[in-house]
Amino acid sequence: MTSTPRESDLAALTAVLPPDSWTRDPARIAPHLVEWRGAWHGRTPLMLLPKTREEVAATLKVAHARRIPIVPQGGNTGLVGGGVPDETGRSVLLSTGRLRRIRRLDEAGRLMVAEAGVTLAEADAAAADRGLRFPLAIASGGSATVGGAIATNAGGVHVLRHGNMRALTLGVEAVLADGTIIDELRRVHKDNTGYALTPLIVGSEGTLAVVTAAVLQLVPRPAAFVAALVATDSVDGALAAFLQADKRLGVQLEAAEFFPRFGLELVLRHIPATRDPFAAPHPAYLLLEAAGEDPAALAKAMEDLLGAAFDAGVIRDAVIAKNEGERRALWRLRESLSEAQKKEGASLKHDVALPLDALSAFLAEAEAFIAAELPGARPCIFGHLGDGSLHLNIQAPAGADTDAERAFRARWPEVQRAIHDLVVAHGGSIAAEHGIGRLKRAELARLGDPGRIDAMRRIKHALDPHGILNPGVVLPPTDDH
8 A cells, every 4th residue: 555545546536436425625524534532633635425335335446456545434433543544644534424314214123224324313313203212322422323333333321231232233234345245234133144244343443344334223212211320438339239220120220320429520510500419429429220111110119229229328328310301410410521521631541341240359459550650640430330331531630731731641551551451350351332443452462362363364354455444443553454
């Protein structure tokens, strides 16, 4: 591959597309070259804007023949550098944002065939018209797309009940690097006609194929939700409360979200129209939500749960949302944590997962490391307690100026390495739901199973022999083509 695409290469790509399916306008391209947190900035001479799978296939056929690197992008809500071109300017950006159709909604089968550019919120709204729901819920759902969620195997707050994107994707339509179209848009749950390619493509971060559509699993839309915010003394208390909720509420329990007092203080400081639901502060909080068909029975089940947990000394206080407005207010406290951290200043972020029985020991060791190695740093550890997925974020010391924040960020490589070592030692994953991207590929090489990485390389080479799809993402640096 050349260092930058030749004009003849760019002309060949645009020649197979209608004039409105590509742009070289820097102002139009610019928003697609910076990730949400501002950590990754890239360059590209051309952005492709295909409207159909055939247009995607035509462009990839040209790119494969001319060995032009292609970076697929969905809603650009990624956090690990996997969805923006790098700074060299050698890659062409392919946005799936104009693949916008919902092709089919099967009410009886509880399935939806949606194109890659449909946002998660739009998919859910379309399902709602039929009394159904697309249950993948992430804070960026208004911008994040079906294609992007598939690429990263997105998780969110309802994995506890409904699983991640891989569990919710029955099949995909995708285009391989050479322009070959794969159609696995099966609307059946049992299909053993050879190798299943969909589970492989889900979570591959655009390195194996460009997803153009998918069959999504829908679920009945509940008649009622009940949310409660529980105050506890520690993560151990929150975990004990979750285990009681899981036992008592069973399949009605949809979410169990943990966050610390420091995180709540950041939200109250930086996010307008928020308030502390409790009269007194507590060290840790657990947001529980259940869903069902009988509002009164659901509310009573939650009240009984909280009463039993309080009597057992597991929780210190609790508030139950009495209406939809109060429910949304409780969720806003949890969902605003990332925005509040961004406004507070520099932080070092980690997206990890731990077995539940290792969570307490891991957090104790991680917090001890932070206290010893980063004096004054403020841990803000929150996440999806029900599935062990944590955002282990470390805020710079209070009052840090620009130079101090710069020095704090410079500690990122050694801190990441130490945190990941602890994660692996406790049987966890260094990439829970954001993916590997460019951010963690060296760590994958250091900590990943060599046999597994070799198998991944072989798969990549078989499906993308010239390495044009999202180069520099996922696979360790030694695998660059």
